[in-house]
Every structure is written in structure tokens, then in C-alpha cells.
Amino acid sequence: MFSLNIVFYFQVGLGTLANIFLLFFYTAVILCHRSKPMDLISCQLTFIHIMMVITGWDIFTTDVFDLLNIENDFICKATSYIHRAMRGLSICITCLLSVFQAVTISPNASLLAKFKRKLKKYMIYSFFYFWSFNLSFNSDRLFYCGSYTNMSETKQMKITKYCSLFPMNYIVRVLISTMTTSRDVFLVGVMLTTSIYMMIILIRHQRQCKHLHSIRHLRASPEKRATQTILLLVFFYVVMYWVDFIMSSRTVFLWMFDPVILTVQKFVINAYPTISPLIQISSDNRIIIMLKNMQNVCHQIFKKV
Structure with a gap:
């Protein structure tokens, strides 16, 4: 168990640091340079992932709140909510990123081309709707989650060292689960549809470049690199989502607590917000150039010393 805690601490630390780096980068780009709509979406996604990683592992949050001497019931409600x-x-903004990139690279003759000029306007509306919906939709955790009590274990399900889910009506539990699943399946379906659309555009573009035999056009454009990155993020998210869905279905519908499954599930849930910033960092040419410049500056400084 001790070695497993080390793995989770490493995951939390890596995910937090990588997302904080991206958050500062995108914030600087938005404030100091001419930003793209994708930068605004990515900036929000990194902030969401920071919060998701920090609150996703109870050992980390419990240690922090213990130092602050805050009651366990508040810890459970706050972190769970x-x-x-x-x-x-995370799934909403990832889907938004996929849709907007599909609109961005769509040909001028397509039906999606008319939305290109209003991307920022639609993006602001989408942000407001997604935040309002998710903050209100998940408010049930404030009522049905709290510190572990002496109540019979058949009436509550222990999910962490200090937290448990309180009993709720079976119909209400299935209704909430069905609504959540319907939302996620719909968004995953949209992501897969836009991904297929973007892949078709990339394949057509590659065939045109080969037909023209132009070396200049064979180079990967910024739009192509961004599209490939988003396709990789969507693919990775969909895989992690279905793994998590299969494991969580047993817990939701059978109301059974399995510490092994719960531990693996937490690792899977945090996998996407941990790996996604690394994918973005390694594929964004602006970040690579900035890191190379920083490396050259440090090399010159050490050389003078």
C-alpha cells in the first residue's frame, strides 16, 4: 500500500506541475499575445485538470485539510463536489475543443465554415452553459456525501478513508446515473464524430499534397499539428472513460464497495488530466521553441560562470 501511495503522489505531482506550467503559458499567451480560440479553451481545460487531479486522490487532500484543522465532513463534501x-x-471542454477544431480546419465550402468568424462568441456562451450546468448538476454530492459515521455499512458506502456516500432512493440513484451516462455518451459520440470528420479532412489534405508533389506543403502546418494533438487527446479520453465507466457501473447499480476497484478507478480517472498536458506540451511548437530558448539562455549563463 505504501508503494501504491508513492505512485499516486507521483501522478498527482506530475499532473499538477504539468497543468500549472500550461496554465501560466496559456495565460501569458492570452494576455500578452494575439491568442487563438483554442488557447482560451486549453487554458480552461488545464485549470479544470489542476482541480481534478488535486481533489482526485484523498490522501493528498486529507493531509492538506488535516494541517488546516478542517472538519472531515467539510473535506468530504468539498472534495467530492x-x-x-x-x-x-473535463469531458464538456474536451468535446468543445474537438468541435471547435473541426470548425477551424473545415473547408470554406463546407456548412461549418459559416461558424468560423463567430467562434469566440459561441465559445463564451459554451463556457457559461457548461460551468452552470455542471456546478448545479453535481450538487447532489453536497447532500449525499459526508464523513464516515457509525451507521450500518449496508446503508452507506465508504469511498475513502474518511468519506462515504449516504443512502439514497434507488430510483433517484439510477436516475442520476442515467442522466450522467447519457450526457457522457452524447459528448463522447460528438467527439468521435468530429474526430472522424477531422481525420477525413487530414487524409484529403495529405492526398492533395502528394498529388502536387510540393515539399513545402508536405510540412506539417500548425493547424495540422493541433488537429493531430486533439485527435490523440480525444482518443485517450474515450479509452479512459470507458474503462472508468465499466468499473463504476458495478459500484453505482449494485451499491458495493471494492477497495481494489476504487483504487484502480482513481488512477484511471487521474490518468487523462495527468497525460493530456504532457501531450500538449510536446506537440505545441510555441512551447518547444520557448523551452529551447530557455535552455540556450541557461547554457550561456553557466558557460560564463
């Missing part, structure tokens, strides 16, 4: 809301926002 924030994590569920951020988890919902």
Missing part, C-alpha cells in the same frame, strides 16, 4: 463537477467539465 469539486471533483465530480471538474470531471463533468
